[in-house]
Amino acid sequence: MHIFPYLIIAAPIIASAFYSLQPRAASIAAGIVDILLSMLIYFQLPFHNIFYVDFTSWIFLIMVSCIYLASTLYSLNYMKDIQARGISERTYYTLLNLFSASMFFTLLMNDYGFMWVGIEATTICSALLIIGEKNDVSLEAAWRYIILVSAGVAFAFISIILIFYNFHTLNVYDIIHSNPTDGLMGRIIVAIALIGFGTKTGVFPVHTWLPDAHSEAPAPVSAMFSGVLLPVALYVLYRIYQIDPFPLLYTWFAVVSIAVSSLFMAYQKNYKRMFAYSTMENMNMALLGFALGGVGVIGALILLITHSFAKSGAFFSSGNIMKSTGSKNMDQVSGLWKGMPWTSTSLVMSSMAATGAPPFGVFIGEFFILSMLAGRNIVQFSIVIFFVMTAFIGINYNVSSMVFRGSSDSREQGWLMAGTAIVCASISLLIGILFLGGYMNALV
Amino acid sequence: MLNGYVETLMMTLSQYFFVVLTAPLYSGIMTKLKAMIESRRGPSIFQPYMDIWKFMKKETLFPRGSGFIFRYGPYVIFGIYSLISLIVPILVPVPIFFTASADFLGGAILFSLAAFIKIASALESGSNFMSLGAARTASFIFLSEGTLITVFFAVSLITQTNNPYVTNNFLSANPVQGLTLEHIFATLAFFMLFFYETGKLPLESPGLAELGMIEEGMNYEYSGKLLAINKWSGHIKQYILGSILLNVFLFPWFLQSSFPNFLLDIPIMFLKWMLLILIVVIIETTMAKMRLFRILDYLATAFTFSILFLAFGVLLG
Amino acid sequence: MNALENIVFLSAALATVSGFYIQAQEYIRSMVRGQFVQAILIAATIFVLAFVESSIDLVVLGLLVLVLRGYLITELLERRIPGKGSDVKEKDIGIASHLLLDLVFIMIGTFIIYSLVFSRITFSIAGSIAGDTILVFPLALFFQGLFLIASRNSTFSQIIGYIEEENALVLFAIFLIPVPIIIEASVFLDVLALVVISSFVVLEKFTHNPMDELRG
Numbered sequence: 001m002h003i004f005p006y007l008i009i010a011a012p013i014i015a016s017a018f019y020s021l022q023p024r025a026a027s028i029a030a031g032i033v034d035i036l037l038s039m040l041i042y043f044q045l046p047f048h049n050i051f052y053v054d055f056t057s058w059i060f061l062i063m064v065s066c067i068y069l070a071s072t073l074y075s076l077n078y079m080k081d082i083q084a085r086g087i088s089e090r091t092y093y094t095l096l097n098l099f100s101a102s103m104f105f106t107l108l109m110n111d112y113g114f115m116w117v118g119i120e121a122t123t124i125c126s127a128l129l130i131i132g133e134k135n136d137v138s139l140e141a142a143w144r145y146i147i148l149v150s151a152g153v154a155f156a157f158i159s160i161i162l163i164f165y166n167f168h169t170l171n172v173y174d175i176i177h178s179n180p181t182d183g184l185m186g187r188i189i190v191a192i193a194l195i196g197f198g199t200k201t202g203v204f205p206v207h208t209w210l211p212d213a214h215s216e217a218p219a220p221v222s223a224m225f226s227g228v229l230l231p232v233a234l235y236v237l238y239r240i241y242q243i244d245p246f247p248l249l250y251t252w253f254a255v256v257s258i259a260v261s262s263l264f265m266a267y268q269k270n271y272k273r274m275f276a277y278s279t280m281e282n283m284n285m286a287l288l289g290f291a292l293g294g295v296g297v298i299g300a301l302i303l304l305i306t307h308s309f310a311k312s313g314a315f316f317s318s319g320n321i322m323k324s325t326g327s328k329n330m331d332q333v334s335g336l337w338k339g340m341p342w343t344s345t346s347l348v349m350s351s352m353a354a355t356g357a358p359p360f361g362v363f364i365g366e367f368f369i370l371s372m373l374a375g376r377n378i379v380q381f382s383i384v385i386f387f388v389m390t391a392f393i394g395i396n397y398n399v400s401s402m403v404f405r406g407s408s409d410s411r412e413q414g415w416l417m418a419g420t421a422i423v424c425a426s427i428s429l430l431i432g433i434l435f436l437g438g439y440m441n442a443l444v
Numbered sequence: 445m446l447n448g449y450v451e452t453l454m455m456t457l458s459q460y461f462f463v464v465l466t467a468p469l470y471s472g473i474m475t476k477l478k479a480m481i482e483s484r485r486g487p488s489i490f491q492p493y494m495d496i497w498k499f500m501k502k503e504t505l506f507p508r509g510s511g512f513i514f515r516y517g518p519y520v521i522f523g524i525y526s527l528i529s530l531i532v533p534i535l536v537p538v539p540i541f542f543t544a545s546a547d548f549l550g551g552a553i554l555f556s557l558a559a560f561i562k563i564a565s566a567l568e569s570g571s572n573f574m575s576l577g578a579a580r581t582a583s584f585i586f587l588s589e590g591t592l593i594t595v596f597f598a599v600s601l602i603t604q605t606n607n608p609y610v611t612n613n614f615l616s617a618n619p620v621q622g623l624t625l626e627h628i629f630a631t632l633a634f635f636m637l638f639f640y641e642t643g644k645l646p647l648e649s650p651g652l653a654e655l656g657m658i659e660e661g662m663n664y665e666y667s668g669k670l671l672a673i674n675k676w677s678g679h680i681k682q683y684i685l686g687s688i689l690l691n692v693f694l695f696p697w698f699l700q701s702s703f704p705n706f707l708l709d710i711p712i713m714f715l716k717w718m719l720l721i722l723i724v725v726i727i728e729t730t731m732a733k734m735r736l737f738r739i740l741d742y743l744a745t746a747f748t749f750s751i752l753f754l755a756f757g758v759l760l761g
Numbered sequence: 762m763n764a765l766e767n768i769v770f771l772s773a774a775l776a777t778v779s780g781f782y783i784q785a786q787e788y789i790r791s792m793v794r795g796q797f798v799q800a801i802l803i804a805a806t807i808f809v810l811a812f813v814e815s816s817i818d819l820v821v822l823g824l825l826v827l828v829l830r831g832y833l834i835t836e837l838l839e840r841r842i843p844g845k846g847s848d849v850k851e852k853d854i855g856i857a858s859h860l861l862l863d864l865v866f867i868m869i870g871t872f873i874i875y876s877l878v879f880s881r882i883t884f885s886i887a888g889s890i891a892g893d894t895i896l897v898f899p900l901a902l903f904f905q906g907l908f909l910i911a912s913r914n915s916t917f918s919q920i921i922g923y924i925e926e927e928n929a930l931v932l933f934a935i936f937l938i939p940v941p942i943i944i945e946a947s948v949f950l951d952v953l954a955l956v957v958i959s960s961f962v963v964l965e966k967f968t969h970n971p972m973d974e975l976r977g
Contacts, residue, residue: 113944120951127958137974139966144975146962147919150955151910154926155903157948158933165884165938188878212975270974587857625774741785744857748781748864752901755868756774759875759897 004041005051005108008034008061009101012068016097023093024076030097031069034104038065048173052110059301060107060228060235063308066427067227068100071220074316074420077413078220078323079132086131086138099125099224103232112170115236116153116160119200122229123149132218141209141216148209149200156196159189159240176242186244193240194253200233201287202280204257211264214276215328219319222272226279226315227308234283234304238290250291251373255380257284262387266394270328271321271402274395275314278354281391282307282362288384289369296372302435303365306428310353310362313425317347320417321402324410330398334406342418344403349425351399353432355392361432364439455706456530456540462710463529467683468492468676470717477725492679496672504668509570517565518666518673524558525680533612534687535713536706537699547606548596556589558681566662577661580736584640584658587743591637594750598630599692601757608692615696626757631693633750638689640743642682645728647739656736690716766890769809773898773932776802780905780925784863787850789917793838796921796928800830803928807935810887818942819935826931829949834924834956838917841960843967851915851968863908870904871897886936895936903929914970916963920956927952 015023015030038061046054053061075096079089087095102125106118123146130142160170166185167175199206210230214222241250261280268274282303289300318328320343325333336344353360366388374381412418472489479486488494506515530542532551546554559581566578600606602624603614615627640647643659663674691699695716700708734742776799783795804826811819842849875897884893906929909922927948934940940948 111944113940114947117944117947117951120948120955124951124954124958128961134965136966137972139962140969140972141975143916143919143959143962143966143969146955146959147910147923150923151907151926154906154923154930157930158903161930161934161937161940164940168938170941170944184881188882216975625770628771629774629778741856741860744860745781745785748860749778752777752781752864752868753774755871756897756901759871759894 002044002047002049002051004037004044005053008037008041008065009104009108011037012097012101012104016094016101019090019094023090024072027072027093027097028069030100031065031072034065034100035062035069038062048110050110051108052173053108056238056297056301057107057235059305060231061104063231063305064100064103064107064228067224067308067312068096070312070316070420070424071224072096074223074319074417075218075220077417078218078319082133082218084134086134087128092129092132095125095129096221096224099129099229101125103228106232107235110172112160112163112172112175112240114170115172115239116157119156119197119233119236120150120153122232123153123200126221126225126229129221129224130213130217132221133216138216141212144209145213148206152196152199152206154196155199156193159192159196162189162192163240163243172239176239183244187246187249190241190244190246191249193237194250197233197237197240198253201230201237202257202261202283203253203287204260204284207257207261207280210280211273211276214279214315215270215273219272219315219322222276222318223312223315226276227312230279230283231286231304231308234286234290237287241290245291245293247291247293247376251288251377251380254284254288254291255383257281258288258384259387262391262394265391269330271330271333271398272315272318272328274330274398275311275318275351275354278314278351278391278395279307279311281388282311282354285366285369285384285388288373289365292369292372292376294372295368299365299368299372301365302361302368302431306361306365306431307354309424309431310350310360310428313346313350313421313428314354316417316421316424317343317350320413320421321347321410323413323417325408330402333402333408333410335408336403336410338407339410340412340418342412342422346418346421346425347399348403349429350421351395353425353428355395356388357392357396359432359436360428361435362428364432364435452540455536455538456542458707458710459535459540460526460530462535462713463683464526464676464680466714467679468496470683470686470721471679473718474721474725477721478728481725481729492675496676499667499672499675500669502668504670507570507665510665511568513561513565514568514665515670517561517568518670518677520561521558522673522677522680524554524561525677525684528554528684529680532608532684532688533691533699534684535709536701537609537612537616537691537709538701538706539609543609548600548608548611549593549606551608552589552593552596555592555681556585558677559585559589562662569665571665573664574662577658577664580658581662584739584743587740587747588637588640591633591743591747591750594747594754595630595634595637598626598750598754598757601754602627608688612691612696612699615692616699624757626753627693629749629753631689633746633753634689634693636742636746636749638685639724639727640739640746641685644724646731646734647742649733656733658739686717686720687713690720695719765809765813769806769890770895772802772806772809773895773936776806776928776932777898777901777905780902780909781860781863783921783925784859784905784909784912785856787854787856789842789849789851789915790839792918792921793835793842796838796924797831797835799925799928800826800835803932804831806932810935814887816939818939821942822931822935822939822945825946825949829953830924830928833953837956837960838920841963842917843963851913851918854913859912862912863905866908867901867904870907871900874900884937887938890936896933899929899933899936902926902932905929914968916959916967916969919969920959920963924952924956 011030011033015026018026102118102121106115109115127142127146131138164170202210214225258281261277265274265277286300286304289296353362356362356366472492476486476489528551531546563578563581566574599611603611648658649656666674698712700706779795779799783792786792804823807819807823886893903926906922906925910919
């Protein structure tokens, strides 16, 4: 009898029942409980009943619970003094809890149908979070998020129906381990899922909601979106991909998406938008890893977990900067180093981490994926390496000019917000160093 | 052999003269019935004949600057409709002389040719009102002719042939349950088209009100004999389209094809037409006229139906 | 083709036609009612199939469609129409061009899917319907939903486009293989919740146009 999965899903839901009492304290408690439970579930791996948890989903569980707690902590100060609220503070915490619960639900269920339901539920719970800071633009961004993502995910339901038609079951474990034979049907399922769930993951032609939602949502919500929501959608995509791996299609979509996101990144004026495109690039890198299989999967997992901390750090830092300067435009932000040393540190660290500078974990992940790709397809390899470098230079140039150039009268916005940002950024460094250390030990 | 030749000749002659001579009658009955429903006395059912007779006797005038297409167009149009009346099963359900000259698609293209000549002659008149009518017709015709052709394609797909007679036989041999989906929707599209092509009410009100006239506008400068021929052509066109609607789409049953029995087709067709007239009059008296620009939407709907179910017919087939 | 099969084909075809009806409406209320008719048609299809297969699950599914799609969503949407309700409409809609573009869009979409998939795989259809071509109708309806979202800029039209897509999926699922009723019910609840969420946006923002801040 495995009780932990139930508890993991239940904790945030119980916390959201504290709507009128202590929503903040309850959310933090639920976050801590979820981290502990996710850690504990490691000792039962792997198991499958109505839940299916193996090492891969465990990594995702850790990611979601950690970023959930970090975002809740960051929200305490960030959401306190917002002038134009779209939703009340209590509603905000309730939705944040339900949002996390729906992500846990998606990760844990051993049923493709319920995974789809979970992904749709994440859209429902998170849509109103985008209008935490309400204005015309954030309303429009929220609407694009709702309609584009749900239209895309609806398309993915066709692949769920086809899975059920083909296997007469929706059980993830059984289907993956049954070594399906029907080539064309499997490919159709996998291809439809790529377009459907790819909408939520940020695959090129259907990614358009992504920069809008990330740039207009409040910073902790952007961190949740970028750090864990997109990976959760990627997880579902990966589970469907395992039915009948179709690397040709997936790698090309991923490579084109990486190229497009790097190109868009280059001329962004809004720093949150720039980070959103960076998220898109990283997600497609992870998709590339999953599509290649083997070492690529390990690379993708390292990349995802590091990226979730790094990108949360980046968005938290962006939130600090926005609170302090009141602008999302890079040209109006300068000389952060003088007034906001902690935020500057975390911003530089997390942007280095997100773009894959060594020794951060993303670098290790990208290294695994690219070394795998180099052996497979040299054309794709050269495209990816070129655009990854473009993105690296673009983001780090912009960030360093925000931080080091000129001067300003910006100030830190309290220890909690700066602290959360820097802790997240440090964890991404820590993962890289620990992994490298372990890897070296194993080599020796 | 000779016997068969004579039979076909008789069938051809009776079909041709039946169509050309009785076509105005149906317009008259329609007008009368409509008037009765609106509790008026209305004109006699032979009024269209009297109109044609009256115009025939009057002097024919040509506007200054009109060209030769304006002068000879009406004769050509009358000829085209006469030819069409010989190639579609509108009275006798077996092939007759001239039937082989064109198939369904050919019939549709002949309709387009008539419409084209009518527009060309309207432009030659040098009159603003006729140009108005021509412009309106031209801006609607791309949808109406498209519908006409696709509808004919749809029926040929159902029966795997382009021959309207085979289609008619196939349909009358099949009971109602055998109707396919594309047939139902092609019928709907053709029914909508019939209303447009014959200038019926939700689309065009009869008479010479400039505001809403389309087809009528192109008769504006005609007078005397030419006007009579144009009116007559209009009646024949209505009869041909209505009979195709009845015999190929709506109600293909009961036609007799053996030699002496084919004369029974005349009363049968008359009764079928009464049914159609009833439907038309009910719709005409219950609906208000659409705005002119709405006609495009109306035709687009008909076109959508026809082409969608043509495509589905290919896929479902 | 027997009579019941004919009815299934006809109601599926009419559901597709109702998509065109919705596409051609300017008034929000007519669009909402078009969605209502579509839900009824789909429920009718489900009931006929339930009769053919004598399946209780399908009856439950039909009832769910009637209650959730037919009644609740229609009611929710109609209540949210601002102002007097009956006279709220979208501006500048060329019906003829919309219909024709819609036609082109779904034809291209359906033909591509048909040539890629249906020409190679033969699906077996529920209710012992011969051939798999009836799947053309849900596919066409799905593409209509997408086109409605893409071609209109009011919140209502886009919600209705999304519901149309979901209707198409229900139709697709019952023709191919009825998904377990518990999952289908969760999907319905998801859609309902999404409509509730969207109706918040309706109150704040009625139309959606490109914005400078959200470009690139």
